Amino acid sequence: MKAKWIIPFLLLFFVQGTSMSPIAESNEEYNLKAAFVYRFTNYIDWETHLGNEDFVIGIVGASPISQPLYAIAKSQTVKGHKIIIRTFNTPADIGRCHLLFIPQRTGFSLSEIMGRVPKGMLTVSEKPGYAAQGTNINFVVVDDKLKFEINTKSLYTSGLTASSQILKLAIIVN
Amino acid sequence: MFNLENSSIRKNLILIQLTTAFMAVLICCGFFVYNDIKLFRDSSIKTKYSIAEIVGLSVAPALGFLDEEAATQMLAKLKSNPAILNAAIFDKDGKEFARYTRTGQQPFTFSLSGNSEKESQEGYMQKVIVSYKVRDPDFLGTVMLRAELQGFKEILMNYIQVGVFILIISLVVAFIISTFLQQYITNRLLAFVAKTKEVGDTNNFSIRLPTAGKDEIATLSVAFNNMLAQIEKMQSALKHSNVELEKRVKRRTAELERANQELERFVYVASHDLQEPLRTISNYTGLLEKGYSAQLDDTANKYLSRTLRAASRMRTLIRDLLELSRIGRNAQFTQVDTTEIMKETIAQLNAAIEESHTKITYTGLPVLTGNEVELKLLFQNLVSNAIKFRKAEGTPEINVSAVDRDTHYLFAFADNGIGIEEQYKERIFIVFQRLHGKDEYAGTGIGLATCQKIVTLHKGEIWVKSTPGLGSTFYFTIAKDLK
Numbered sequence: 001m002k003a004k005w006i007i008p009f010l011l012l013f014f015v016q017g018t019s020m021s022p023i024a025e026s027n028e029e030y031n032l033k034a035a036f037v038y039r040f041t042n043y044i045d046w047e048t049h050l051g052n053e054d055f056v057i058g059i060v061g062a063s064p065i066s067q068p069l070y071a072i073a074k075s076q077t078v079k080g081h082k083i084i085i086r087t088f089n090t091p092a093d094i095g096r097c098h099l100l101f102i103p104q105r106t107g108f109s110l111s112e113i114m115g116r117v118p119k120g121m122l123t124v125s126e127k128p129g130y131a132a133q134g135t136n137i138n139f140v141v142v143d144d145k146l147k148f149e150i151n152t153k154s155l156y157t158s159g160l161t162a163s164s165q166i167l168k169l170a171i172i173v174n
Numbered sequence: 175m176f177n178l179e180n181s182s183i184r185k186n187l188i189l190i191q192l193t194t195a196f197m198a199v200l201i202c203c204g205f206f207v208y209n210d211i212k213l214f215r216d217s218s219i220k221t222k223y224s225i226a227e228i229v230g231l232s233v234a235p236a237l238g239f240l241d242e243e244a245a246t247q248m249l250a251k252l253k254s255n256p257a258i259l260n261a262a263i264f265d266k267d268g269k270e271f272a273r274y275t276r277t278g279q280q281p282f283t284f285s286l287s288g289n290s291e292k293e294s295q296e297g298y299m300q301k302v303i304v305s306y307k308v309r310d311p312d313f314l315g316t317v318m319l320r321a322e323l324q325g326f327k328e329i330l331m332n333y334i335q336v337g338v339f340i341l342i343i344s345l346v347v348a349f350i351i352s353t354f355l356q357q358y359i360t361n362r363l364l365a366f367v368a369k370t371k372e373v374g375d376t377n378n379f380s381i382r383l384p385t386a387g388k389d390e391i392a393t394l395s396v397a398f399n400n401m402l403a404q405i406e407k408m409q410s411a412l413k414h415s416n417v418e419l420e421k422r423v424k425r426r427t428a429e430l431e432r433a434n435q436e437l438e439r440f441v442y443v444a445s446h447d448l449q450e451p452l453r454t455i456s457n458y459t460g461l462l463e464k465g466y467s468a469q470l471d472d473t474a475n476k477y478l479s480r481t482l483r484a485a486s487r488m489r490t491l492i493r494d495l496l497e498l499s500r501i502g503r504n505a506q507f508t509q510v511d512t513t514e515i516m517k518e519t520i521a522q523l524n525a526a527i528e529e530s531h532t533k534i535t536y537t538g539l540p541v542l543t544g545n546e547v548e549l550k551l552l553f554q555n556l557v558s559n560a561i562k563f564r565k566a567e568g569t570p571e572i573n574v575s576a577v578d579r580d581t582h583y584l585f586a587f588a589d590n591g592i593g594i595e596e597q598y599k600e601r602i603f604i605v606f607q608r609l610h611g612k613d614e615y616a617g618t619g620i621g622l623a624t625c626q627k628i629v630t631l632h633k634g635e636i637w638v639k640s641t642p643g644l645g646s647t648f649y650f651t652i653a654k655d656l657k
Contacts, residue, residue: 145240166235169235
């Protein structure tokens with residue numbers, strides 16, 4: 001199933017089709033997801049001003065996304081703020097951060113994690129149905145393409161605002 | 175090309191002014207049209223660029239999240255703008271991401287590298303390509319539009335109509351103005367030309383030009399008037415002196431004629447009257463010699479014979495003088511065969527020719543109009559002269575020839591005699607001019623003067639070419655028309 005949607009991206013990012021190994025597939029998928037995550041920050045308004053703080057992206061447990069996210073953090077900023085990547089091994093560890101990435105497999109239930117998420121923290125997940133269960137943004141694959149769902153209701157309750165431009169591209173979930 | 179020199183100044187001035195006006199208006203119109211068209215095009219391109227910018231801004235998220243579908247949908251909204259013919263979006267790697275082709279238009283292949291950031295030309299006045307680089311803030315891709323410059327043809331046609339209208343109006347105005355203004359110059363110039371023409375035609379140098387004003391035409395008129403005055407003065411002076419001269423010439427001619435006539439009459443009368451006493455002297459001296467020589471001693475006889483010889487020489491002298499003065503008096507011209515004259519001359523001078531063993535040849539002597547008696551005398555004088563001045567040794571030779579020279583005949587009497595020194599060539603034709611002593615060569619010194627008079631009577635000239643010791647050639651001409 002992964003292989004199916006990744007083919008057009010392979011064609012898109014490499015002039016000619018290269019190796020189709022699972023690692024490569026995985027790498028490409030998470031490169032793209034990291035890029036999307038970074039790009040989300042452009043279209044989401046955090047109500048509270050960041051002030052002089054760094055922009056913190058938190059990851060629950062280990063995920064292949066951390067590698068490309070570190071790469072982005074090195075070279076990019078979010079609206080002028082330095083990007084810091086933090087990994088929380090358990091939901092209890094979840095501390096202060098602006099965006100929380102919830103990998104497919106964390107070893108914890110979603111409710112356990114969501115119970116530790118405070119207001120003003122953008123949650124991004126990658127498991128079908130998670131948006132409906134309360135995460136703000138959830139990656140899905142539609143017609144072999146990477147898409148994302150936005151739960152506008154949860155976004156509202158989180159005190160975050162998404163721009164209309166991103167809402168146009170997203171699959172809206174309530 | 176125009177040949178301005180051949181048409182009138184009036185026309186030329188108008189032509190020059192019209193051409194100037196035409197060119198000025200044309201250049202102005204051209205400049206304004208060019209400027210306005212450029213402005214129109216620039217503003218049109220700006221509009222298209224703003225459209226590209228709007229498309230770029232709205233398509234940025236779709237590009238960022240790789241949503242081709244959304245991008246294509248956004249491009250499809252361009253159909254509300256009929257000027258946009260084609261559009262395309264390229265991602266940051268230059269791959270085509272989405273495209274739009276207006277219904278009824280051919281798909282267009284945009285080239286990212288070939289087109290500049292803002293615009294590119296594709297038929298300067300019809301179509302334009304603009305591109306916009308999407309940044310958010312990183313470079314995401316490029317939006318390219320190919321659009322028609324709508325209304326351009328209408329604007330151009332409008333400009334041409336207005337331009338032609340302005341040209342016609344300005345030409346008409348320029349024509350009217352120049353027609354009035356050039357009159358100031360041309361009227362005066364034409365008046366000037368008319369006056370000069372009048373002077374030329376009538377030769378009336380008392381005409382004067384009006385000299386009002388201070389311009390070049392006035393200066394020219396003053397200069398021309400001065401010239402006329404000078405010519406007038408010179409002409410009258412010339413006329414006056416001519417009249418004087420004519421009078422003087424007439425007076426002199428009359429005086430000369432009278433003097434000449436008197437002289438000739440005197441010579442004639444003198445020689446004629448001299449003959450009578452001379453005849454008496456020679457007759458009685460002859461009788462004295464015949465009847466009384468025996469009674470006279472030797473000395474008396476010697477004196478007597480000398481007296482007789484002198485009387486005889488005097489008779490010859492008087493005869494020659496009479497002849498000279500007679501030439502031209504009542505001369506009649508008839509057809510004369512000079513060959514016959516030559517023959518008669520040889521017959522007449524037979525004794526002298528025989529005695530001197532002279533060889534005479536003659537060729538090509540023509541039949542001409544002349545006075546037979548005088549021509550005979552001329553031939554005789556020249557031949558006898560040639561015999562007389564022969565060299566002491568050798569056979570004397572005389573060659574007579576003639577050449578037809580259109581208006582006259584040229585005769586040549588060539589001999590191999592003693593020749594004439596250069597300094598005497600002119601003098602020999604003057605009466606009584608003798609180069610040699612009476613004893614050396616007999617003669618009166620009238621012969622060549624007579625020859626010259628005869629040749630002059632025949633409207634010709636006589637001259638001599640000679641090398642002393644080798645011989646002389648006497649040339650003379652006889653005119654064909656003696657009237």
